[in-house]
Each structure stands twice: as C-alpha cells, then as structure tokens.
Amino acid sequence: MEFRISKEIFMKALQRIQGIVEKRNTMPILSNALLEVQNDQLFITATDLEVGMKSSYPTTVIREGKITVSAKKLYEIVKEMPDEEILFTTKDNDWVEITCGKARFNIVGLSSEEFPYFPKVKEESFLVFKNEILADMIEKTSYAICYDETKYNLNGIFIKAFDENGTNVLKMVATDGHRLSVAQKEINGNITAELSKGVIFPRKGIFELKKMVEEEDGEIMLGFMDNSAVIKKGNTVVVMRLIDGEFPDYTKVIPVANDRIVQINRDKFLHSLKRMSILSSEKFKGVKIDVNPDLVIISSSNPELGEAREEIEISYEGNGISARFNAKYLIDVLSVMEQREVELKLKDELSPVIMKAADGEEFLAVIMPMRL
Amino acid sequence: MAENRIILHIDMNAFFASVEQQSNPALQGKPVAVIGAAKRTIITTCSYEARAFGVRTGMNSWEARQKCPELIFVVGNNKKYSYTSKQIIGIMREYTPLVEVFSIDEAFLDVTGCLSLFGSPEGIAGMIKERIRERFGLTCSVGIAPNKLLAKLASDMQKPDGLTVIPPERVAQVMERLPIQQLCGIGAKTQQQLAAFGIRTCGELGRFPVEILKKKFGVTGERLHYMGLGVDDAPVVPEEEAEEVKSVGHSTTLDADLCQRSEILAVLLQLSEMVGRRARKYRVTGKTVTLTVRYPDFTTFSRQLSRSVPTNNSDEIYRDAVQILDQLELAQAVRLLGVRITNLSHQAEQLPLFESERKKALVASAMDHVNNRFGDFSVTFGTLLGKECGAKVISPAWRPEGVRNVDAD
Numbered sequence: 001m002e003f004r005i006s007k008e009i010f011m012k013a014l015q016r017i018q019g020i021v022e023k024r025n026t027m028p029i030l031s032n033a034l035l036e037v038q039n040d041q042l043f044i045t046a047t048d049l050e051v052g053m054k055s056s057y058p059t060t061v062i063r064e065g066k067i068t069v070s071a072k073k074l075y076e077i078v079k080e081m082p083d084e085e086i087l088f089t090t091k092d093n094d095w096v097e098i099t100c101g102k103a104r105f106n107i108v109g110l111s112s113e114e115f116p117y118f119p120k121v122k123e124e125s126f127l128v129f130k131n132e133i134l135a136d137m138i139e140k141t142s143y144a145i146c147y148d149e150t151k152y153n154l155n156g157i158f159i160k161a162f163d164e165n166g167t168n169v170l171k172m173v174a175t176d177g178h179r180l181s182v183a184q185k186e187i188n189g190n191i192t193a194e195l196s197k198g199v200i201f202p203r204k205g206i207f208e209l210k211k212m213v214e215e216e217d218g219e220i221m222l223g224f225m226d227n228s229a230v231i232k233k234g235n236t237v238v239v240m241r242l243i244d245g246e247f248p249d250y251t252k253v254i255p256v257a258n259d260r261i262v263q264i265n266r267d268k269f270l271h272s273l274k275r276m277s278i279l280s281s282e283k284f285k286g287v288k289i290d291v292n293p294d295l296v297i298i299s300s301s302n303p304e305l306g307e308a309r310e311e312i313e314i315s316y317e318g319n320g321i322s323a324r325f326n327a328k329y330l331i332d333v334l335s336v337m338e339q340r341e342v343e344l345k346l347k348d349e350l351s352p353v354i355m356k357a358a359d360g361e362e363f364l365a366v367i368m369p370m371r372l
Numbered sequence: 373m374a375e376n377r378i379i380l381h382i383d384m385n386a387f388f389a390s391v392e393q394q395s396n397p398a399l400q401g402k403p404v405a406v407i408g409a410a411k412r413t414i415i416t417t418c419s420y421e422a423r424a425f426g427v428r429t430g431m432n433s434w435e436a437r438q439k440c441p442e443l444i445f446v447v448g449n450n451k452k453y454s455y456t457s458k459q460i461i462g463i464m465r466e467y468t469p470l471v472e473v474f475s476i477d478e479a480f481l482d483v484t485g486c487l488s489l490f491g492s493p494e495g496i497a498g499m500i501k502e503r504i505r506e507r508f509g510l511t512c513s514v515g516i517a518p519n520k521l522l523a524k525l526a527s528d529m530q531k532p533d534g535l536t537v538i539p540p541e542r543v544a545q546v547m548e549r550l551p552i553q554q555l556c557g558i559g560a561k562t563q564q565q566l567a568a569f570g571i572r573t574c575g576e577l578g579r580f581p582v583e584i585l586k587k588k589f590g591v592t593g594e595r596l597h598y599m600g601l602g603v604d605d606a607p608v609v610p611e612e613e614a615e616e617v618k619s620v621g622h623s624t625t626l627d628a629d630l631c632q633r634s635e636i637l638a639v640l641l642q643l644s645e646m647v648g649r650r651a652r653k654y655r656v657t658g659k660t661v662t663l664t665v666r667y668p669d670f671t672t673f674s675r676q677l678s679r680s681v682p683t684n685n686s687d688e689i690y691r692d693a694v695q696i697l698d699q700l701e702l703a704q705a706v707r708l709l710g711v712r713i714t715n716l717s718h719q720a721e722q723l724p725l726f727e728s729e730r731k732k733a734l735v736a737s738a739m740d741h742v743n744n745r746f747g748d749f750s751v752t753f754g755t756l757l758g759k760e761c762g763a764k765v766i767s768p769a770w771r772p773e774g775v776r777n778v779d780a781d
Binding site: 147 | 681723725726729
C-alpha cells in the first residue's frame with residue numbers, strides 16, 4: 001500500500017479517532033487504526049468493539065492495500081511533521097514507512113486481517129435530525145449519566161420517540177440513581193421500530209455523537225442495525241453497540257403529587273449555590289434549602305471552616321419546608337437551562353424535587369435530597 | 373514544641389484480668405487468664421498471680437495450662453472493658469484535655485499546662501491513681517518524664533501500681549545502661565540490626581555516628597539516634613486531632629478451618645455487615661474492598677478490588693468480597709478471614725432516586741437503629757441466623773470514640 005496525503009487532512013483524520021481507540025490495551029489491535037486505500041480514498045477505521053468510527057478522505061493512491069498501526073503513535077508522528085505532503089508506504093512484515101520532507105519514520109504495524117469487522121451500512125431506513133436539536137438534548141441530559149459500571153443499564157442515555165397528539169416527539173433520559181434528566185423535542189419524519197420501543201446509547205458513543213453534532217450546523221442521519229445504532233454525517237460513520245439492558249421505568253420516578261411550587265430566578269439561584277458550595281467540603285457536600293413564603297434561605301456549614309448563608313426572594317405561598325441537596329446536582333441542572341425563571345416542585349424534605357423552566361415543557365430534572 | 377514538657381504515661385495493670393477480678397470476688401487473688409470467645413483463642417491478659425507461674429499474653433490455652441494447672445480461664449467481656457476504659461479516660465480528661473489514648477489500657481497525658489491548677493506532676497498522678505482505685509478497684513503504673521518515649525519507659529519500670537519519675541537531669545544516666553529493646557518502637561529485628569553494629573544499650577545508640585544509622589535505616593536512622601539520647605518531640609495528640617482513619621475493617625480467626633464455600637460466605641457476610649455498619653455509623657464510604665485470607669500454616673494474603681463508586685452498604689461490600697474470593701484458588705482451608713474498605717471518603721447520605729434502592733438504604737438504617745439499641749446482629753440476614761457473630765477479641769486500634777470505636781460485644 002502506498003499513498004500521498006496532505007498533512008492537514010491526515011492529522012485531522014487521526015485526531016478524530018483518538019477518543020475511540022482502546023486505551024486499556026487489553027487487545028493490542030484495538031489500539032490500532034485500520035488504514036485502507038482504494039479509489040483515491042483513504043478509509044480510517046477505529047473501534048473498541050463498543051463504538052466504532054470509519055471516515056473517508058481524499059488521497060492520491062499509488063498502490064492499493066491496507067494495514068493497521070498504533071493510532072496514538074501515528075497521530076503524534078503526523079502532528080509533528082512539517083506542513084508538506086506525507087508519503088505513507090507499507091513494507092514487508094507489516095512495517096510502515098512515513099516520510100515527510102526530510103523526516104522519515106519506520107514503525108511496525110499489525111496485519112489488517114486481525115482487525116475487527118466493521119459492518120457495511122445500508123442507508124435505507126435512516127432518520128434525519130438537525131444537529132442543534134441533538135446537541136441541545138445531549139447537553140441537557142448527559143451530565144446525569146451514571147458512571148457506576150455495575151449499573152450498566154444506566155451507563156448511557158435512553159432515547160425514545162413517540163407520537164404526542166399528532167406530532168412526533170423525541171425524548172432523552174439519563175439518570176445515575178440520584179438524579180434524573182429528561183429532555184424532549186419535536187422531530188420530523190417517521191419513528192422507527194427501535195426508537196418507538198426505546199434504546200440505550202452507551203456513554204462513550206454519546207460523547208462521540210456530541211462532538212459530531214457540535215462541530216457545525218447541519219444534519220445527521222441515524223439508523224439501527226443488529227443491536228447497534230448507526231450515525232452518519234458527511235464522510236463519517238459511527239456504529240455503537242446499544243446497551244443490552246432494560247432502562248428503569250423513569251416515569252415512576254417523576255413525582256406527581258409535588259404541589260409546593262417555588263418560582264426562582266435562575267441566575268440568582270445558580271450563583272448563590274456556587275457561593276454556598278464553597279464551604280461544603282467533601283464531608284458535608286450538601287447545601288440546605290429553607291423555603292419560606294416569598295423567601296428562600298440557602299446555607300451551608302462546614303465544621304472545619306465555618307458557615308455561609310444567603311437569601312433570595314421567590315414567589316411561593318405555602319408552608320415552610322427544608323431539605324438538603326448535593327449542590328452539584330442543582331448546579332448541573334441550572335447550568336444547562338436557558339430560561340430566566342425556574343420552577344421547583346417540592347413535596348417534603350425526603351421526597352424528590354422536580355426542576356424545570358417556569359415556561360417550558362422541553363426539559364425536566366428530578367433530584368433526590370440528602371438525609372437531613 | 374514547648375520546652376520542658378511534662379508527660380504522664382498511664383498503663384493499667386493487667387487490665388482485662390483486673391476488671392474480671394473486681395467484678396467477681398471469687399477470682400480475686402487467683403491466677404486468671406482472659407481469653408477470646410472463639411474456640412482457638414489466645415490469652416489476651418492474665419493476672420499477676422498467673423504471671424508468677426510464667427503465663428504470658430499470647431500463649432494458647434494449652435500452653436498456659438501446662439505452666440499453671442489451676443489457671444482460671446475467663447472469656448473476655450469487651451463491653452465491660454471498653455466501658456471501664458472510657459470512664460477512666462474521662463477521669464484523665466478532668467486534669468488535661470491533652471489525653472492521647474494509646475490503646476484500651478494505656479494513655480499519654482500532657483500536663484505541662486495544668487500544673488498551676490493541680491500542683492506537681494506526682495500530685496496529679498497520685499490523684500488519678502487514687503480515683504481509679506477508689507472507683508474501680510484497679511491499679512495502674514504511671515511514668516512521668518519530659519516526653520512520651522521516656523514516660524512509657526518509666527511506667528514500665530515499676531509494675532504493678534508504680535509511680536516512676538525520670539526528671540530531665542537524670543535522662544542521660546537512665547539511658548546509659550538501658551538495653552535498647554526496652555524502648556517502645558525497637559523490635560526484635562531492629563535490635564538484631566543494631567547488635568550487628570555492636571549497639572546494645574541506649575547510651576551506645578546515642579553515641580553511635582548518626583550518618584551510619586541514616587545510611588542503614590533511612591529517616592528512621594535519625595530517629596533511632598534521638599531515641600538513644602532519650603529525645604522525643606512527638607506531641608500528645610488528643611483523639612479529635614488524630615490523623616484521619618484510612619480504613620474500616622474486621623477480621624476473625626475461625627472456630628475451625630473452613631473449606632466449604634457456603635461456610636466461608638456466611639463469615640464474609642457477617643464481616644461485611646460489621647464493616648458496613650461501622651462505616652455507616654461514621655458516614656464514611658470506601659472505594660476499595662479488600663479480602664484477607666490466612667491459611668492454617670499462617671500464610672496470609674490480601675486481594676483487593678476497586679469500585680467505580682464508593683459504598684458502605686453491607687450487601688455491596690459482601691458481593692465484592694465474594695467476587696474477590698471467586699477469583700482466588702484456595703490452596704488450603706481457611707483459618708482467618710478479613711474484610712476491609714479503604715480509600716475512604718466522608719459523605720452525608722445521598723438518598724437514591726429509585727424506590728427499590730431507597731428501600732434498601734432505609735432498611736439498612738432501620739437495621740442499624742435496632743442494632744444500636746438492642747446490640748449487634750439483633751436484626752440480621754437470614755443466612756446468619758443461629759451463627760455466633762461478632763469480633764471476639766478487641767482490636768489494639770480501639771479508641772474511645774470515632775471510627776475506631778469498634779462496638780465491643
């Protein structure tokens with residue numbers, strides 16, 4: 001195999017797959033990228049068997065063929081090359097020669113035969129989404145994804161589509177068992193069988209998808225095959241294995257009887273929480289929220305440092321109620337909301353609270369308090 | 373560090389055995405040995421009457437019986453000892469807040485600052501001794517010296533019921549001919565290594581070139597040099613300022629060596645519950661779970677696993693311990709098992725959002741409430757019913773309060 005490619009294109013191509021390749025080195029081939037050239041195109045593939053990415057780039061092919069090399073080392077080499085055309089040549093016994101200007105590298109690769117099979121994608125049943133819709137929904141839910149590997153069914157975002165009064169709606173839900181976030185948006189087009197049943201996208205795949213949809217405005221295509229989701233954008237295809245598990249019935253977690261409704265200014269609340277949490281150490285992570293008619297008192301105390309307290313005017317009529325929360329959970333939610341007024345729906349000090357925009361139904365978060 | 377400190381070391385004489393003799397007059401004046409409740413236990417303390425026969429702490433009951441056929445064995449009652457110890461520490465704290473509890477029957481007191489209130493150090497020592505005798509009928513040996521090292525040495529010089537003072541001007545004289553192994557902190561191995569240099573007494577240790585000691589022992593070398601001179605500037609650290617605890621663990625020597633998986637699992641569940649309960653009580657969670665196994669030939673090893681999220685849930689600790697066990701190939705039966713969580717973080721309790729999980733958390737805290745009131749394992753797992761549970765010998769790391777306050781049973 002032999003091809004010429006511009007340094008700029010090669011470097012960007014290799015950069016994109018750095019997040020995909022396996023870092024734990026359990027199977028050496030998974031740390032490698034597969035490079036194939038044919039029909040004046042370079043195809044670069046990387047996979048960790050859970051999430052895979054394949055992209056194509058224009059190149060000048062001298063001799064067709066394929067090889068795999070360490071994705072990280074190749075990227076480091078190309079990144080430091082002078083801004084000239086790069087010549088990539090395979091030699092006997094899977095050796096690779098990379099030349100650029102007067103610099104020459106000889107590195108050892110692995111045969112492409114050991115590289116996992118990357119599925120061929122059929123383009124029939126793809127749904128088309130606007131990038132900004134997905135970007136917004138992922139931003140509003142991904143922070144709540146669970147990192148506890150034993151709760152594998154929570155290690156991703158649950159995505160489901162359904163018909164709501166004649167319009168199609170897409171819903172994303174994430175939870176770590178302490179808090180839950182739900183985002184929903186209207187979508188165009190039909191609902192596939194997989195989406196109407198609901199699927200769990202893995203965390204790693206979600207972060208790759210997030211990068212793709214945040215890159216630029218435009219559209220992205222989504223389809224499903226063999227328990228995997230397929231995402232296509234321009235010259236790139238990402239295939240991610242869906243989490244094989246049951247997402248818990250999140251509707252049961254959203255309280256229906258929370259009738260104490262507090263309306264509070266988002267910015268004031270957010271900045272106050274950031275201030276109050278300065279004094280919450282690891283031991284006493286919580287902030288205390290005392291809701292009184294027309295006034296909320298946010299406070300934190302830390303036996304090793306001292307205490308802090310702040311009042312904010314709110315609109316609330318009803319009995320006083322106190323609860324303690326992990327400040328980060330509240331801050332995470334407020335940070336992704338655009339609206340100026342936020343609504344808190346409470347029941348009592350040991351029941352979950354609902355947070356949403358005062359005027360908007362597209363986003364909702366549920367947070368469980370700490371013990372008083 | 374303040375110059376001219378005055379440190380007391382108070383060491384209860386044959387503590388467990390004396391407490392038993394006080395609570396049961398039939399034992400007074402007789403050779404008594406306190407042992408653990410487990411079948412294969414060792415002597416944790418013995419009375420001075422028993423010591424006269426050559427019975428020593430650490431002997432097994434068979435050995436002890438050989439030395440002293442009329443020896444009376446008493447199964448230790450840790451609750452009684454920890455209660456008494458707490459009361460005694462309370463008495464000490466009436467004289468100075470600087471009380472460092474060294475173990476269940478030993479404490480250091482820094483009385484430098486309270487002499488104007490209570491008079492001479494000997495006077496304070498006398499008052500404490502008298503009150504302990506009057507209240508509990510127990511004796512103790514007190515050492516008074518300019519630092520902890522020498523105070524401990526002094527209390528050791530006269531037992532039982534001693535009061536020994538090493539004033540600053542006599543330190544050099546005392547150290548000159550003192551065999552190094554009498555210093556707290558110099559064990560058999562260090563003693564051997566020092567003997568190779570021809571060092572047998574503290575005087576010789578203090579005069580020995582410190583550079584050579586440093587080369588051989590590293591930083592400890594310098595400390596050894598100062599120990600030889602009788603210099604120790606370690607402060608008396610009261611409990612609340614003591615270093616944060618780094619692990620919560622329990623281990624137990626089994627009544628009989630086990631090789632059945634089901635029997636091993638029952639012990640692991642019991643240990644996990646003890647660890648979880650103590651961790652919950654002090655609101656710590658651990659990210660690493662460690663399993664320790666000892667074979668009958670005393671080969672001991674530990675394996676650990678890291679969790680993605682910290683826990684203090686007995687059930688989760690148990691599952692992790694079992695997972696570690698299943699990765700082991702046991703070459704022999706098991707003599708001792710230990711479960712420990714480390715990599716601790718403190719946290720107030722975040723309740724789970726999902727109801728089933730929340731129920732688990734609430735059940736654990738309901739169990740803890742009941743067990744706090746009615747004693748450990750009053751409410752417990754079905755598989756543990758009919759089993760004897762609990763630590764049988766109190767740990768040397770026992771402290772009157774804090775995470776180390778193992779609930780004695």
